Amino acid sequence: MKNYDALKGIPIPAKDAVAYSEGAVVSKTILDEPAGTLTFFAFSEGEGLSEHTAPYDATVHILDGEAEIIIDGKSIAVSEGELIIMPANIRHELRAKQPFKMLLIMIREKKN
Secondary structure: OOOHHHHOOOOOOHHHOOOOOOOOEEEEEEEEEOOEEEEEEEEOOOOEEEEEOOOOOEEEEEEEEEEEEEEOOEEEEEEOOOEEEEOOOOOEEEEOOOOEEEEEEEEOOOOO
């Protein structure tokens, strides 16, 4: 979202910040700065993000439903209200066995 300043100091209905779309992954970035990003995602059943790594930790907060998050080959179920930190430089992926929404928090601190 280009007008991040307009969101400061007001409640954001996180669970409703992005809508589901059949057969798709929908994303809405509300903050994109050199220090990091805040991005809402909605995954329809069967969708996901393929295996990858990042040079910094990534935190996922599940807002609705349940996600299967695979970190270094280990499958972890993460449910509404829970969050998980995916470590830097470790392969990870996300899968929607059912629809789910999340907030992805990226703080760009490179790990040595």
